[in-house]
Amino acid sequence: MLLEIFMVFFKIGMFTIGGGYAMLPIIQKEIVESKGWMSDQEFLDAISLTNSLPGPLAPNAATFVGYSIKKVPGALAAVLGAVSPSILIILFIAMIFKNAMQYSIVESIFNGIRPAVVALILYSVIKLGKSAKIKEEKKWILALAAFIAVSILNIHPILVIVTAALIGIFFKKTKQQGREGENE
Numbered sequence: 001m002l003l004e005i006f007m008v009f010f011k012i013g014m015f016t017i018g019g020g021y022a023m024l025p026i027i028q029k030e031i032v033e034s035k036g037w038m039s040d041q042e043f044l045d046a047i048s049l050t051n052s053l054p055g056p057l058a059p060n061a062a063t064f065v066g067y068s069i070k071k072v073p074g075a076l077a078a079v080l081g082a083v084s085p086s087i088l089i090i091l092f093i094a095m096i097f098k099n100a101m102q103y104s105i106v107e108s109i110f111n112g113i114r115p116a117v118v119a120l121i122l123y124s125v126i127k128l129g130k131s132a133k134i135k136e137e138k139k140w141i142l143a144l145a146a147f148i149a150v151s152i153l154n155i156h157p158i159l160v161i162v163t164a165a166l167i168g169i170f171f172k173k174t175k176q177q178g179r180e181g182e183n184e
Contacts, residue, residue, distance in 0.1 A: 001070055002077045008035065009062050009081030020057025022117045023082075024124035027061060037069050040131040047128065052161050058082050142167060 008030050016023040024047065031037050038046065046068070050060035059079050066078025101107055134140055146164055149155040 002073055005066055005069060005074050006077040006081040009066070009078045010084055011081075013058070013082045013085035016058075016120075019117075020061065021124055022120040023058050023061070025120055025127060027065070028124075028127065031065055038065065041133075042068075044128060044131050052158075138171065 012023055012026050012030060016026055028040075028043055032040055032043050046064045047057075047061060050064050051057055053060050059082055062078035062082040063075045066074035066076070068074075070077070101110075134143065142164060146160050149160045149163075150157055
């Protein structure tokens with residue numbers, strides 16, 4: 001099982017260019033759809049949690065998923081699998097091309113890859129948005145407010161996450177108080 005976890009994350013790391021957010025649709029496809037190691041909701045919760053932690057998303061997500069499957073050995077296998085391809089590719093490029101970006105072919109490759117990475121990130125946002133199953137209008141307003149706070153008002157994402165968490169607690173308490181009032 002540990003080798004399988006390593007290989008799944010190695011494959012994810014090998015074919016994902018553009019960082020953690022570009023990895024999300026591939027991780028979701030492998031972990032949720034292909035392997036069935038997590039449900040869509042569990043995956044969304046995992047990404048929500050790991051996205052709020054310091055450090056890169058991909059190793060954080062790999063750690064969480066690996067741990068949920070096989071505890072500490074699973075976490076180690078997943079992280080090693082996720083980061084090994086990047087390390088190997090960087091070592092290879094460093095050995096072969098001292099100044100890789102000076103070669104027009106390398107620059108052309110990256111010019112072609114960048115739009116694909118943007119598309120993967122957009123796909124990830126749409127897929128995660130669908131699996132979030134936001135049905136209440138106030139949650140959509142909260143999502144829109146968080147987007148505006150980060151993208152337009154340049155409020156730090158950590159402050160937005162903490163504020164959203166506090167609002168979530170407030171919503172829950174308000175809902176509970178409403179139920180208690182109905183029961184009386």
